[in-house]
Amino acid sequence: MSEKKIKNIFVDGAITPDFIARSISNHSSKTDIGGHSIFMGQVRKDEIDGKLVAAIEYTAFEELALTKMHEIREAVFSKYPLSCMHVHHSLGTIKAGEICLFVFTSSKHRKPAIEACNELVEKIKSELPIWGKEIFADASHQWKENS
Template structure:
């Protein structure tokens, strides 16, 4: 059965309570033996003597959701996953807040870990999502992924 694209975008930071609730909901899925979770957090980098206060995320949403659907299907074909959840922030996310939540589950840990790592790498390289670093002095620049 073909899955339809899921909306992965959340306005603003991803609330830690939402992450905890997502984990708790899986306690009834007793065929799962391992979860892997990646949490991306905005860093207060110092660039040219200016400190990052936040990142403002924008995306070409329609294309990003189509691309994420393709990634999702390929990951499910490659790994024996029970489920996979991806949440990415849009809008302003302050330093110290969560901007990316990837959560994979499988009967065995290796599939969950490997799938989670691959999903994160592919999101960073393939999705049309951009971050504008907002500095404490109210200037900004487009983020360069390191």
């Protein structure tokens, strides 16, 4: 594995609009970037068996998730000519309507940024040991299945 430091992707609580705006604005001075791709995962107020999802409580096997994310990060940087890659995932209880995942990729041209962002989201959802428990409006709960 690379000697690069493993980055912490986890954020306590929801990812705020201010955090997202700051992240985007920090890139305005990087004039060699021509394309950005952003994915924001938002908690949905789904109706399941007649009950509404009020929130999702995210937990993770953090050490393993961070190691795996580092491997994914290195593989994606090897595959695409990216300038920047940022991944942030919430832990804790995130209410319906709030952002729980923020993936932001940048490159000289749009296509690598878009493809890398899509690949990152798919790998995060399928390979990281992160779990979500759906909390319903009536305070009952169930474990969420990724789709």
